[in-house]
Amino acid sequence: MKVLMVDKEKCTGCHQCELWCGTEIASTSKELARAINEEPHPVPRVYVEGKPFALQCRHCESAPCLDACPNGTMRRDPETGLIYVNEQTCIACWMCVMVCPFGIINPSSSMKVAIKCDRCRNMGYPICAEVCPTGALSLVERKDYRKKKF
Amino acid sequence: MRYIIVGGSAAAISAVESIRSLDHESSIDLFSDEETPLFSRVLLPYYVAEELSKPLLNFRTADFFEENKVTPHLGVKVTSLNTAAKAIRTTDGQTYAFDKLLLATGGKAIVPPIPGVDKEGISTLKTMADAERIYNMKGKRAVVIGAGSIGVEACISLTRRGIKATLLEQLGQVMPTVFDAEAAEIVQKRIEDLGIDVLTGEKALKFTGDKRVTGVVTDNRELSCDMVVLSVGVRPQTELAVQAGLKIGELKGIRVDETMMTSAKDVYAAGDVAETHDIARNAYFLNAIWPCAFEQGHFAGLNMAGRKSAYPGSYRRNSIGNFIGIPAISMGVTHAESCAMASEEDEFREIRVRTKDAYKKLVLRNGKIIGAILVGQTQKAGLMSILLKKQVNVADSIPLLMSDRLNFMDLLPILRRNADQFSEPEYKELMDTGL
Incomplete structure (x- = not known):
């Protein structure tokens, strides 16, 4: 399966990915100027953290969130291997939050659903990678990820 | 191969999925004394609250049995298990033979012996x-x-x-x-x-x-x-196991080894009925919670289908979610003294931070996390969970772990020091970045 690769040499911590994810994916208006004032506040699915590094859901091969979800809201797309939240059935129990080893599932109390990256599974290409001004984010096959030298 | 699964909840369904990931053809017969299949017990309070109707309690779709080629026997109770003859007998008078059997019989709510407890209402x-x-x-x-x-x-x-x-x-x-x-x-x-x-x-x-x-x-x-x-608690439903002479642990659960096998060959147990090694307590314990049941069912299924896989062990995890109105997550032991196997050399530490609306606590044994409580701010709770599960030394990172700026990428030095413990590809990928 394909995963997002982040080149730490190129990631400058500019937060463009966060901004666009929050606008394009999370907001209802899809316009930055309006998204900023939306209630509930749009929640981006990517976190620029550490030194810096744009971290999103890693779509684990053996995913603890899938085991912890008590009603099958957390699902894996059998074709792409991507893990996504079926928001209509989420009961906001935060069991997935409790077990996510990367801490990238947002327990949104205002929206009452678990919010995480689905790697833009319904779009052609992940928005974070598309907008990154330095090209730090790219999509690679998981088996090739570790062959790349940083 | 003939598989028999006794039980129909988390551990049972998870085992079915794991068996089917390796073995698409063999027969699977599933026996459950619940007439309604595939509902999630965790969600019953939501049903009582009228927040979820019956169909929304399901954790798998109605065609699950058909899709996974499982023959369900619902409302049928297994009355006896013969581990030598490898057969079970059921309330409908039938006998079924098996090659591999899973006991996922779950727990039974305790009815306290209080005078008048049998009254209506x-x-x-x-x-x-x-x-x-x-x-x-x-x-x-x-x-x-x-x-x-x-x-x-x-x-x-x-x-x-x-x-x-x-x-x-x-x-x-x-x-x-x-x-x-x-x-x-x-x-x-x-x-x-x-x-x-x-x-x-x-x-x-x-x-x-x-x-x-x-x-x-x-x-x-x-x-x-x-x-x-x-609601005073549950106890493991071990009648079948006791009758079959399986080894029962001190806490009255079915004792299993790291392949989830009981004391009888080819008979496995998983979920609320199983007494497993508890990572936080360093002792056998009953962790009757959904995630443990699902994980144990997964490992039982793999081993039953012939792929030897060692269960890393259980630990308690509870989340109270949105129901109460404040997020709160707790895992492992809540106090240093609740560790059953404390030896004299063990050094325990408890660290707490309390602000107006939030509370965070870590319990450490020899520099390793054995318990955590997070109230208010819970998004990074999973980081505590993985560090607890992997039992790695975090003694030099306490200020980071207790701070609000805690994030995964800043934990990479810990992961790299314990690279053999974090062998999954998703960790390796991020460790390779050199950050």
């Missing part, structure tokens, strides 16, 4: 029938006995339906196995804000009323009520 909350009984009870006042997760959720469910609920707990705090006193105090305040009366350190002595319950007598008072929910 008193119910546990464990099965679908229980949930329906409570849902259909008429009345204005309820007493819920036992302030564990189910008790607290039952109270909130009844409150949302306009019933005045009183929560009675004989220990000194709410959710005593989940939270320490400080976190319990925050949670109790929230429960009281919802209009629920909470009485801790108070014991139910008897139930009054003729045929139907009309009150609960405690050591301090008499509470009049129209209904009572009993």
